[in-house]
Amino acid sequence: MNKTVKRIVIILVILILLPAAFLTINEIISLDDNEEVIERIYANQLDAILYSVNQYSDDVVNSWASKIDLFLDETSKFNSSDASSLIDSFYNQMPSLYAVFVADSINDEKIELLAWDASERYIQVHYSEFNEKIQNLLSQNQILVNRLFNYKQTGYRKLEPIVSDLVGDESILMFIEETPSGSNRIVGLVIDPKEFTYRILSPKLQDVAQQEFLVSVFNTEENYQFNSSKDFRVQEVQQAKDLWIFPEYQLGISLVGQTIEDLVQQRAITNILLIGLLTIVLILGVWIVYRNIKKEVELAQIKSEFVSNVSHELRTPLSLISMFSETLEMDRVKTEEKKKEYYSIISNEANRLSKIVNSILNFSKMEAGKRQFNYVDSYLNDVVENVYRSYKFHLEQKGFTLEIQKDESIPIIKIDEEAVSEALVNLIDNAVKYSDDKKEITIRSGKANNFAFVEVEDKGIGIPENDQKKIFEKFFRVSSGNVHNVKGSGLGLSIVKHTIDAHKGEIRLSSKLGKGSKFTLMLPLGKS
C-alpha cells in the first residue's frame, strides 16, 4: 500500500473506527445494567399503581367509619324508628357493608348489632350466637383492641382488619369510637370483600389499569380472582401486594400482552440491532471515504507520472530534430542520400511531436466536454484503407508486417471519419509500441449483429487480465512487465474510448499475456 494511503487508513482508524468500537463495546456492556434498571423502574411503577388501589380502598372504609361515627353520635338508641330509616340510608351509601357491631368494652356482655334487609332478620334470630362469636373475637384480639384504644387516646382513629369466621366470607374492620359523653366504644364493620371489590373497587381498578395493565383482586385459597378487564379468568399475576383492608386478599398486576421481561428484552434487542446497524453504516462510510481518498491519491500519482512521461515524449523528438538540423546546418553531411535521410527523420519526428500535442489537445477538449464530432455518411472500409496506406511503408521500415482484411459488405454508416481514423491510428501505434519480436499486425473490418467493426490485432506483449478494464482510464499505464521500456502518456486509449462512446459504440478487448492483444471498435450500423 502506498505511504499516503497508509497514513490515511491509520487516521481513519484512530479518528473514527476506534472511538466507534469503544462506544459500541461500552454500549453492549452497559446493556445488561440498563436492563436491570429498567426492570426495577417498571416494578416500582407497578408497585405505585397497586399502592394507589390500596390507598383508595383505605380511604373508602375510613370515610365509612366517619359516617358511622357521626351516626352513632346522633342516635343513642338503635331500635327507635328514626334510627331504622337512617340506618337504611347510610347502608345504601355503603354497599357491601353487611353489619356493624358496637361493644362498650372487650368484656361487653350484650353487644349491639346493626343489620338491614335480609341480614337484619337473620341476625335477630341468631343474635345470641353472634353475640358469643363477637365476644370471642374481642377476647382473642385483646392486644389489637388495646392498641386501637391507645391510638384513640393520642387522637388517631385507626381502622384495623381482623380475620374471623363470624359470618361466611366476611371480613371485619375494627376502630374505636368516642361517644358524646366521652367514653370509648369498639365498633366493627362486617364487610363482604367480594361485594366490596365488585361494587366499590371495580371502577378504580379499571381506572388505574387503562388498556395497559390487568389489575386484579384475588384470593389464592379460594381460587378467586376479580380482574379489571371484567375477565374473570384466574391467571398468574406479575406482581402482587397484600390488600390492606382485607388480609386474606391480595392485589395483583400484569402487563396486558407482554411481560416486563419481554419488554425489556425487546428493548435490548432493538438496541443491539441499532448499534449493529450504526456500526455497519460507519464501517461502510469509512470504506467509502477510504476508497475515494485512495482513488484521489492514485490519480494524483498517475498525473505526476503523466507529466514526466509526456515531457520525455516531447524531449525525444525535439532533441532528435535539433541534433539533425544542427548537423545539416553545419554542412557536415556530405552525401545527398544522407541529407535526405536526415530530412526525413526531422519530418518524422516533427510529425510525432504534433501527434503528441494533438492527443493532449484532444484529451483536454474531451475533459472539458468541448470535443465535437462531425458525423457524416462514410464507408468504414475507406477510412481503414486510408490509415493502412499511410502506415504501411512506415511500419514495414520498422520490420513489421501489416495485413489488412476487409469485409466489403459493410454498408454506409454515420461516423466522424477523422475521430475514427485517429482512434485506429492510436490502436496501431500501441500495437507497434507493445510488440516484441513477433512484429505482425492485422487490421480487420467486419460486421457483427448491429455493429460494423474494425479491429487491430498484434502478437505483442499482451495485457494482464487485472489491468484489461483499467487501461481505458485516463493516465493509466500497465505497471508490470517490460512496458516501461516504452514511453507513453496513458491518454491514447481513453481518447479512443471517448470517441467510441460518442458514437454509441463499444470497445472489445481480448488479450493474453505474452501472446498479443486484439482491440475491436464496434460502431452501430443504424444511423448514429
Ligand code: ADP
Ligand atoms: P500509452 O500512451 O501508455 O500507450 P494508452 O492509453 O494508449 O497509453 O494505453 C494504456 C496502456 O495500455 C499502455 O500503457 C499499455 O500498458 C497498455 N496497452 C495498450 N495497448 C496495448 C497493446 N496493444 N499491447 C499491450 N499493452 C497495451
